[in-house]
Amino acid sequence: MKEGRNDDWEYTIIKDDKPKPRLVQVSKTTPVGGNVSLSCSVENSAGWKYDWFRRTSNTKVRTNYVNGVIRVSQGGIYRCRGSRGEPTFYTETSDEVTCEITFTNKVVVMRQPKWPQIFRGETITLTCEVQGGETTEWRYEWRRSGSDTQWKYEKTWTFTASESSSGDYTCKTRCIDDPYSSTETSEAFRLLLSDEPKTQLRADVRLIPVGGRVTLSCSVNPSSSGWRYYWYRDEESSEPLTSPDAVFQSDGQISVSQGGIYWCRGGRGEPVYYTNFSDPVNIYGAAPNRAAVTLHPNWPQIYRGEKITLRCEIHGGDTEWEYEWTTSSSNKPPNLNEFTIPVSSSNTGTYKCKGRMKSKHLSTDWSDSFSLTILETSKPVLSVSPSWLSPGVSVTLSCEVKHPSAGWSFYWYKALPQIPNLSYIYELLPGSTSGTAQDSYIIDGQTHTAGYACRAGRGDPVIYTHYSQTKMVWSADPHPSASLTVSPDRVQHFSSDSVSLTCEGNSPEWRVRDSTLNNNVSTCSYWGTMTGSTCVINRLLHSNRVFWCESGSAFSNAVNITGQSESHHSFSRLQFGTLTDLS
Numbered sequence: 001m002k003e004g005r006n007d008d009w010e011y012t013i014i015k016d017d018k019p020k021p022r023l024v025q026v027s028k029t030t031p032v033g034g035n036v037s038l039s040c041s042v043e044n045s046a047g048w049k050y051d052w053f054r055r056t057s058n059t060k061v062r063t064n065y066v067n068g069v070i071r072v073s074q075g076g077i078y079r080c081r082g083s084r085g086e087p088t089f090y091t092e093t094s095d096e097v098t099c100e101i102t103f104t105n106k107v108v109v110m111r112q113p114k115w116p117q118i119f120r121g122e123t124i125t126l127t128c129e130v131q132g133g134e135t136t137e138w139r140y141e142w143r144r145s146g147s148d149t150q151w152k153y154e155k156t157w158t159f160t161a162s163e164s165s166s167g168d169y170t171c172k173t174r175c176i177d178d179p180y181s182s183t184e185t186s187e188a189f190r191l192l193l194s195d196e197p198k199t200q201l202r203a204d205v206r207l208i209p210v211g212g213r214v215t216l217s218c219s220v221n222p223s224s225s226g227w228r229y230y231w232y233r234d235e236e237s238s239e240p241l242t243s244p245d246a247v248f249q250s251d252g253q254i255s256v257s258q259g260g261i262y263w264c265r266g267g268r269g270e271p272v273y274y275t276n277f278s279d280p281v282n283i284y285g286a287a288p289n290r291a292a293v294t295l296h297p298n299w300p301q302i303y304r305g306e307k308i309t310l311r312c313e314i315h316g317g318d319t320e321w322e323y324e325w326t327t328s329s330s331n332k333p334p335n336l337n338e339f340t341i342p343v344s345s346s347n348t349g350t351y352k353c354k355g356r357m358k359s360k361h362l363s364t365d366w367s368d369s370f371s372l373t374i375l376e377t378s379k380p381v382l383s384v385s386p387s388w389l390s391p392g393v394s395v396t397l398s399c400e401v402k403h404p405s406a407g408w409s410f411y412w413y414k415a416l417p418q419i420p421n422l423s424y425i426y427e428l429l430p431g432s433t434s435g436t437a438q439d440s441y442i443i444d445g446q447t448h449t450a451g452y453a454c455r456a457g458r459g460d461p462v463i464y465t466h467y468s469q470t471k472m473v474w475s476a477d478p479h480p481s482a483s484l485t486v487s488p489d490r491v492q493h494f495s496s497d498s499v500s501l502t503c504e505g506n507s508p509e510w511r512v513r514d515s516t517l518n519n520n521v522s523t524c525s526y527w528g529t530m531t532g533s534t535c536v537i538n539r540l541l542h543s544n545r546v547f548w549c550e551s552g553s554a555f556s557n558a559v560n561i562t563g564q565s566e567s568h569h570s571f572s573r574l575q576f577g578t579l580t581d582l583s
Contacts, residue, residue, distance in 0.1 A: 017092075018090070018091050018092045019042050019043075019045065019082070019091045019092065020091060020092040020093075020094065020095075021040050021041060021042045021048075021050070021080055021081060021082050021091050021092075021094045022040070022041055022042075022043065022094065023038065023039070023040050023078065023079065023080050023094040023095065023097045024038070024039050024097065025037070025038055025097055025099050026038065026039050026069070028100065028101065028102055029101075029102045029103070029104050030073075030101060030102075030103065030104065031103060031104050031105055031132065031133075032103050032105050032130075032132055032133030032136055033073070033133065034073065035071040035072055035073040036071065036072060036073075036099065036101055037069055037070070037071050038052070038069070038070055038071075038072060038078055038080075038097070038099065039068060039069045040052070040068045040069075040070075040080035040082070040094060041068050042082045042091055047084045047085075048068070048082035048083065048084050048091075049065065049066055049082065049083050049084065050062070050065045050066075050068050050080050050081070050082055050083075051063050051065070051080065051081050051082075051083065052065065052070055052078065052079075052080050053078065053079045053080070053081075053093070054074075054076045054077070054078055055076060055077040055078075055079070055096070061078075072099065073101075074101070074175075074178045074180070074181065075098075075099045075100055075101040075178055075179075075180025075181040076098075076099055076178070076180050077096050077097070077098050077099070077180075078096070078097050078098075078099055079093050079094050079095075079096055079097075080093070080094045081093045081094065098180065099180060100180055100181075100182075101178075101180060101181040101182075102181075102182060102183070102184060103133065103181065103182065103183045103184075104184075105130050105131055105132040105133050105183055106130075106131045106132075106183075106184075106186075107128060107129070107130050107131070107171060107172055107173060107183045107184065107185070107186040108128075108129050108131070108186055108187070109126055109127070109128060109129075109169055109170065109171055109186050109187075109188075109189040110126070110127040110128075110129055111124065111125070111126055111127075111189065111191075112124075112125045112127070113226060113268070113269060115224050115225055115226050115268070116224055116225070117194040117197075117222055117224040118161055118191065118192075118193055118194065119161070119193065119194050119195075119196060119197055119273065120161050120162060120163065120165075120193055120196065121160065121161065121162075121273055122160070122161050122268075122269055122273040123158065123159070123160055123161075123269055123270070123271060123273070124158070124159060124160075124161050124165075124191070125156055125157070125158045126142075126156065126157045126158075126169055126171075126189070127155055127156045127157075128140050128142070128155045128156075128157075128171035128172075128173065128186065129155070130173055130183060136175060137175065137176040137177070138155065138173040138174065138175065138176065139153055139173065139174045139175070139176050139179075140152050140153065140154065140155050140171060140172075140173055141171060141172050141173065141174065141182075142157055142169065142170075142171050143169070143170050143171070143185075144167045144168070144169050145167040145168040145169075145188075146167060147167075153176075161191075161193055163193070165191060165193060166191055166192055166193050167190075167191060168188035168189065168190050168191075169188065169189045169190075169191060170185050170186050170187070170188050170189070171185070171186050172184065172185045172186065194222060196275075196276070197220045197221060197222065197224075197266070197275050198220070198221050198275075198276070199218065199219070199220055199221075199264060199265050199266055199275045199276060199277065199278040200218070200219050200220075200221060200278055200279075201216060201217070201218050201262065201263065201264045201278035201279065201280075201281050202216070202217045202218075202219075202281075203215070203216050203217070203262075203281050203283060206281070206282060206283055206284060206363075207283075207284050207285075207286060207354075207363050207365060208256075208257060208258075208259060208283065208284065208285050208286060209286055210286050212257070213247070213255040213256060213257045214255065214256055214257075214283055215249065215253055215254070215255045216231070216253065216254050216255070216256065216262060216264070216281065216283075217252060217253050218231070218252050218253075218264035218265075218266070218278065219252060220266040220275055226268040226269070227251070227252075227266040227267070227268050228251060228266065228267055228268060229251055229252055229264055229265070229266055229267075230264065230265050230266075230267060230274075231246060231254055231262065231263075231264050232262065232263040232264070232265075232277075233245065233256075233258075233260045233261065233262050233263075234260050234261055235261075236263055236277050241254070245258075256283060258283075258285070259283050259284045259285040259360070259361030259362060259363075260282075260283060260361050261280045261281070261282055261283075261361075262280065262281050262282075262283055263277045263278055263280055263281075264277070264278050265277045265278065282356075282361065283361065284356055284361050284362055284363030285360075285361060285362045285363070286362070286363070286364075286365065287355075287357060287362040287363055287364050288316065289314050289315060289316045289319075289355065289364050290314070290315050290316070290364060290365075290367070291312055291313070291314050291315075291353050291354050291355050291364045291365070291366070291367040292312075292313050292314075292315065292367050292368065293310060293311070293312060293313075293351050293352065293353055293367050293368075293369075293370035294310070294311045294313055294370075295308060295309075295310060295311075295370070295372070296308065296309040296310075296311065297406075297407060297459075299405050299406055299407055299458075300403075300405050300406070301373075301375055301403040301405045302343055302372065302373070302374055302375065303343075303374070303375050303376070303377045303463060303465075304343060304344055304345060304374050304375070304376055304377065305342060305343070305344075305377075305463045306342070306343055306458075306459050306463045307340060307341070307342050307343075307459060307460070307461070308340070308341065308343055309338055309339070309340045310333065310338060310339060310341075310351060310370070310372075311337065311338040312325070312337055312338065312353035312354075312355065312367070314355045314364060319357050319358075319359070320357070320358045320359070321337075321355035321356065321357065321358065322335070322355065322356045322357075322358055323335050323336055323337055323353060323354070323355055323356075324353065324354055324355075324356065325351065325352070325353045326351075326352050326353075326366070327349050327350065327351045327352070328349035328350045329346060329347050329348060329349030329350075329351075329372070330346045330349075331346050331347055333351070343372075343374050344374065345374050347372060347374055348372060348373055348374045349371075349372060350369040350370065350371050350372070351369070351370045351371075351372060352366045352367050352368070352369050352370070353366070353367050354366050354367060375403060377463070377464070377465045377466060378402045378465065378466060379402075379465065379466045379467065379468050379469065380399050380400055380401045380402070380454055380455060380456055380465055380466075380468045381399070381400045381402075381468060381469075382397060382398070382399055382400075382452065382453060382454045382468035382469065382470075382471045383397075383398045383400075383471065384396070384397055384398075384452060384471045384472075384473050385398070386473075387472070387473060387474060388473075388474050388475075388476065388558075389446060389447060389448075389449075389473060389474065389475040389476075389477075391447075394442050394443060394444045394446075395442070395443040395446050395473050396440055396441070396442050396443075397412060397440060397441040397442075397443065397452055397454060397471075398439060398440045399412075399439050399440070399441075399454035399455075399456065399468065400439065401439075401456050401465065407458040407459070408439075408456045408457070408458050409434070409435025409436060409437060409456065409457055409458060409462075410432075410435055410436050410437075410438065410439050410441070410454060410455075410456050411428065411432050411435050411436075411454060411455050411456070411457060411464075412428070412429040412432040412436070412441040412452070412454050413426035413427060413428055413429060413432075413452065413453045413454065413455075413467070414426070414427045414428075414429055414450065414451070414452060415450075415451030415452060415453055415470045416552070416553070417451075417511070417550040417551065417552060417555075418552070419509045419510075419511060419550070419551060419552045420509060420511070422511075422523060424451060424453070424470055426453050426467060429441065429443070429452075435456075435457060441454075446473060446475075447475060447477060448475050448477065448480055448481075448554075448555060448557075449472065449473065449474050449475045449480070449548055449555035449556060449557060449558050450472070450473050450555060451470045451471065451472050451473075451555070452470070452471050452472075452473065453467045453468050453469070453470050453471070454467075454468045455467050455468060470521075472515065472548070472558075474546060474548065474557075474558035475557055475558065476557055476558060476559075477557050478557065480556060480557045481505055481506070481554055482503065482504065482505030482506075482507065482549060482551060482554040482555065482556040482557075483503075483504045483505060483549075483556050483557055484501060484502070484503060484504075484512075484547060484548055484549045484556040484557055484558070484559055485501075485502050485504065486499060486500070486501060486559060486561075487499070487500040487501075487502065493540065493561070494540075495539065495540040496539055496540075497539075497540065498536060498537065498538050498539075499536075499537045499540065499561075500534055500535070500536050500537075501524075501528075501534065501535045501536075501537065501547055501549075502533060502534045502535075503533040503534075503549035503551070503556060504533070504556075505549075505551060505554060505556065506554075507551030507552060507553065507554065509551060509552065510533045510549050510550065510551050511523055511524065511530070511549070511550050512524040512528075512530065512535040512547060512548075512549055512550075513547070513548060513549075513550060514527070514545045514546060514547045514548075515545065515546045516544065516545050524537075533549075540561065544560070544561075544562050545560070545561050546558050546559070546560050546561075547559050547561065
C-alpha cells in the first residue's frame with residue numbers, strides 16, 4: 001500500500017488482492033408470480049455497480065445494477081461481483097447462494113370419492129390442488145407416511161386401496177421450469193380403511209299373502225353413502241333382477257310377488273366395487289293348507305317334569321313338508337313335525353308352527369297360538385270318613401287334587417311314625433301299588449287308631465304329586481295293644497289343671513300328639529313336657545282336643561278332652577267322642 005498527497009487531495013493506493021462481495025438472500029417466501037430479494041455488497045467501500053449471475057443459464061441476469069439489491073421470481077444458484085472506475089475494475093465473484101423460493105399459496109389434498117368409509121379393494125383418487133397460481137405448470141411431489149417420496153407430474157394419484165394404503169398423505173408442488181421454487185407441504189390427509197363391509201338382507205314378512213307382495217330391504221354395514229343395490233333370485237350366479245321381476249321401491253328396497261331364495265349385494269364407485277353377497281332369505285308363496293299345534297296327551301293342565309309331545313299338524317294334501325316353530329318360551333323347539341320334552345318352567349309360553357312344501361316355495365301361514373302353562377305339583381287334600389271308628393263301620397279315604405284333570409291315578413298309604421323325628425313314612429295299602437282310577441279308597445275292618453295319606457300320579461314315566469297331609473282315624477278302644485292313660489284319673493278337669501298323659505305298650509320310645517278343633521296337629525313339646533313315656537300338660541289351653549300316643553310301630557287309643565275355664569264355674573270333662581277331621 002502506498003500513501004501520498006498533492007495540492008488537491010490525499011490518496012491511498014490499495015495493493016492487496018481484489019475484494020470479494022457478500023451475497024445473501026433477504027427474503028424467501030412469496031406468492032406465485034411474486035419475487036424475493038437478493039443483496040450483494042462490497043464492505044468498506046463505495047461506488048460499486050453489480051453484475052448478477054445464475055448458474056442454470058451461466059449468463060448474466062443483471063448488469064451494472066446500482067443499489068446491490070435485486071428481486072427475482074425464480075429460484076436457483078446465484079453469484080454476484082462488483083465493478084467501478086474507468087477502465088472498469090472488477091471484484092472477485094461472490095460465493096454461490098442457493099435461492100429457494102417458497103410460495104405462500106396453500107396446497108390441499110382432495111379425495112374422490114368423498115365417502116366416510118373406504119374399504120379395501122375400492123379405487124381412490126387423490127388430487128393435489130394449489131389455491132392460486134392457476135397458470136403455473138407444476139410438478140407434484142406426493143408422500144405417504146412410512147414411504148419414500150413419489151414424484152409425479154400429474155396432480156391426481158389413483159390407486160386401489162389395500163392393507164398398505166392406510167396412512168397420512170401429503171403433497172407439495174414445484175414449478176416445472178424451476179426446481180428451486182416450491183409450495184409448502186399440504187396438511188396431511190389421513191386415509192383409514194374399514195374392514196370388509198357386510199351386506200344384510202331383511203324381510204319383515206316371508207310369506208306372500210294371496211295376491212300380495214313382500215318387501216325386501218338391503219343395507220351395507222357399517223353404514224356409508226354411495227351404494228347401489230343389486231338383487232338376485234334362486235342362485236347367486238343369476239342375472240340381477242330387473243323391473244319385470246320386482247318392484248323397485250327405493251335403491252335399498254324391492255317388493256316381490258314370487259317365492260324363491262333371494263340375495264342382494266351393494267356396489268359403488270368406478271370401476272364398481274362390490275360387497276359380498278348377503279345371507280339368503282327364503283320367501284314363500286301362500287299355501288292353502290292350515291297348520292295347528294296339538295298336545296299329546298291332551299291334558300288341560302301340565303305339571304313340571306311330565307313328558308309331553310307337541311305336534312304340528314297340517315290339514316289337507318299329502319305334500320311332504322318342512323316345519324318351523326316359534327315360541328315365547330326360553331327353549332327353542334327343533335324344526336320337526338313333533339318333539340317330546342320333559343317340561344320345566346322354562347317351557348311355559350305360546351307355541352306356533354307352520355309348514356313349507358319341500359318341492360315348491362310355498363308355505364302355510366302360522367298356526368294359531370297354543371298356550372302351554374306349566375304348573376308345580378302340590379299336595380292333594382285327603383279326607384277321611386268317619387274320623388272316629390265304630391264297630392263294623394268301613395273307613396272311606398277321598399283324595400282331591402288341586403287342579404282336577406284327566407289321566408290321574410291315586411295311590412293310598414298307611415302312615416308309620418318316625419321316632420324320635422316328628423315325621424311319618426308311608427307304606428302302600430293293598431291294591432294300591434299301580435294306583436287306582438277312582439279318587440276314593442275303602443278300608444274294612446279297621447279297629448285301631450291309624451294315620452293315612454294319598455298322592456296322585458300320571459304319565460310314563462309317572463310324575464307324582466306330593467304326599468297329602470296325614471289324616472288320622474281314631475279308635476276309643478279301651479284295650480288296645482298300645483294305650484294312653486290320663487292322670488288324675490277323674491272325669492272332671494278345669495282348664496287350669498295339670499294333666500299327665502302316659503303311653504303304655506311294647507315300645508321303648510313314644511311321642512304324644514294332639515289335634516284341636518281347628519285341625520292343628522302338634523306334639524307334647526309344644527304344649528307340655530315329655531319325660532320318658534309321660535307328657536305333663538300344665539294348662540289345657542284349648543277347650544276341645546284329641547290326644548293319642550305314637551311309637552315306631554303302633555298308635556294308641558285316642559281320648560277327647562273338653563276343657564272349661566273356671567270363670568264359667570264349669571267342670572272339665574274327660575270323654576270319648578267324635579271329632580272333625582285331623583288335617
